[in-house]
């Protein structure tokens with residue numbers, strides 16, 4: 001399928017687990033992929049893999065917590081690849097600790113990456129999308145936003161905020177032909193998940209508990225996510241906006 005022929009797609013955190021899988025899938029569907037990441041080496045690796053497979057991709061050094069870094073990376077991506085058709089806000093970070101044992105400095109970091117970073121990206125990209133009367137935004141939240149998750153209070157607050165923000169932007173920009181939707185992963189086998197398993201003290205026990213609570217009986221893999229993300233980014237989803245979809249093996253079943 002070549003649904004994204006010549007479309008310019010930005011994926012933040014594109015050097016990571018879910019972001020990397022998403023970039024590679026866009027690349028295989030002929031998009032021109034801008035891999036944004038704070039970890040530039042990881043972004044370069046993903047872009048190189050896409051080019052090696054015959055696709056088009058470039059890596060961009062971007063810290064989404066810094067507005068000047070976001071503006072510079074967006075300007076560079078547009079100059080290199082053209083105006084942005086699709087934005088996937090995927091970069092994220094977490095620590096796994098009961099709220100009472102966290103410090104305000106940790107809240108600030110969680111909020112800066114998981115909420116403010118996405119606001120910066122929307123603010124930088126929306127004006128051009130609105131002027132072109134076309135755009136697709138897919139925000140990666142978490143099932144923690146929908147049902148809560150012990151040890152992830154501030155992260156869950158940010159992701160819940162991202163869901164509410166997405167619905168509002170979906171309303172504000174529907175008249176500009178821009179859709180905004182949300183994908184909520186459940187526990188997925190990436191560096192982030194490895195980190196919070198370690199933070200819990202007994203990684204094997206935590207993973208087993210997650211596995212038992214997931215109806216489809218396994219932890220997610222990064223490649224479980226791109227199908228839903230690319231659907232929201234595609235023309236097939238032209239009449240879908242402000243929606244939230246869990247991709248979590250049935251862990252949460254929302255009405």
Ligand SMILES: NC(=O)c1ccc[n+]([C@@H]2O[C@H](COP(=O)([O-])OP(=O)(O)OC[C@H]3O[C@@H](n4cnc5c(N)ncnc54)[C@H](O)[C@@H]3O)[C@@H](O)[C@H]2O)c1
Nearest residue numbers: 013015016017018038063064090091092142187188190192
């Ligand atoms: N893995 C899970 O179990 C899980 C569950 C629910 C939601 N999510 C969400 O999925 C998304 C992807 O997470 P992942 O599991 O692939 O994690 P990951 O750690 O593999 O990838 C995250 C990427 O984000 C990048 N990043 C972090 N801070 C950044 C910043 N300030 N600027 C730019 N890039 C930055 C990292 O360098 C990394 O490459 C995140 O939004 C995460 O919250 C993951």
